[in-house]
Amino acid sequence: MASEAFEPVGDSRVQHRRSLVNGFNYHYLYAEPANGVFQATVFLIHGWPDCSAGWRYQIPLLLDMGLRVVAPDLMGYGGTDAPEGDIALYGFKRASDDIAELAKIVGAQQIILGGHDWGGAVVWRAALWHPELVTHVFAVCTPYVPPTEQWVSTEDLVKGPLPQFGYQLHLASGEVEKFINDEQSIRQFLKGVYGGKGPNGEMLFSPEEGVIAKNLALIGDSRLLDGKMLDYYVQEYNRHGIHSTLNWYRTRKTNFDEELELVEQGKSTISIPTLFVQANHDSVLKPSMSKSMEAFMPNLTRGDVDATHWILMQKPAEVNIIIKEWLQGQGFGSKANSSL
Structure with missing residues (x-):
């Protein structure tokens, strides 16, 4: 079920x-x-x-199933604007509102919503902020955590239950931009984050520490991101630099403050059909983090794959099978027409 990935430029399908x-x-x-x-x-x-383009293996599958696909670059990424000043522009509420507006632009009254990593966190929140829009939602790697009225900082998480979130403190600190600041360093960074190593096994990324600057120049090729696709990613990241993408790690308090409205409205349960795909070897979003999701999702389906965090490109066939079977179980994938 590994549909052929689309090419970043010149592919007639996209x-x-x-x-x-x-x-x-x-x-x-x-x-x-x-x-x-x-x-x-x-x-x-x-x-x-x-x-x-991170969804390059899944988009062809969805097209083959008779579904229309829209995959935006989030705020600060690629061809999307990277505004400065208002950090709330990089929060979950703004992303949810932008998804709703983009749905109007493409003429979709309702949508199925899927996400990975930060995108997974976004889609869970979009289902809460815009329940009239989202009919089905799935996330890969990212478990659902309900809104809460109790503030917990990233520092508290790292000191407590989630020491593997230490990298988030580094990414938010402003230090990473100091050494990843041109096309060559962006290329080395992307190779390293997607699994490239140095000659003696040196790693670029540590869940506890973040990006290891001293190893940047040592990193060799990645098996997951190379060739034309690596060139495309480098081009896209070189548009704004890495700073704007790191703003997503600076919005925890903003997200908390905005989501107090959801708490006040009692919005924590997602009753529509949901799918969660776990990467069993994810070193950050570990399987234990998803254990309580059933309490908030009465229509939850689970799937898991023996893969790392980069499951979408590492094990696309396995991921696609899970997504396809879930969608078919919800009545999609036939030749019937609809206006969603």
Whole structure:
């Protein structure tokens, strides 16, 4: 079930579109089945350090199932704007509102929503902020954590139950931009984050420490991101630099403050059909973190794959099987027509 990944440039199956969304320019991938007939619309939301092309193995599958696909670059990434000043522009509420607006732009009254990494966190929140829009939601790697009225800082998480979140403190600190600041360092960074190592096994990324600057120049090729696709990622990250993508690690308090409204409204349960795909060897989003999800998701389906955090490109066949079977179980993937 490993549909052939699309090429970053010149692939007839996928269009690169741009639209003004709530005052900012968004770049997004847009694709319809070859016959132009689609049963529903799927929005796919990427994480860090990724972009819309992170879904390159899943988009062809969804097209083959008769579904329309929209995959935006999030705020600060790739061809989407990277505004400065207001950190709330990189929060979950703003991302959810932008997804809703982009759905209007493409003429989708309702959508299926899927996410990975930060994108997974976004889609869970979008289902809470816009329940009239989202009919089905799935996340890869990212477990659901409900809104809470109790503030817990990233520092508290690292000192307590989640020491593997130490990297988030480093990414938010402003230190990473000091040594990842040009095309060559971006290339080395991407190779290292996606599994490239130095000659003696040196790693670039540590869940507890973050990005290890001294190893940057040592990193060799990645098996997961290379060739034309690596060149594309480097080009996309070189548009704004890495700083704007790291703003997503600076919004924890903003997200908490905005989500107090959800708490006050008693919005913590997601009753629509949901799917969670666990990467069994994810060193950050570990399987134990998802153990309480059933309490908030009465229609939850689970799947798991023996893969690392980069499951979408490391084990695309296994991921695609899980997504396809879940969607078929929800009545999608047939030749029936719909206007979603």
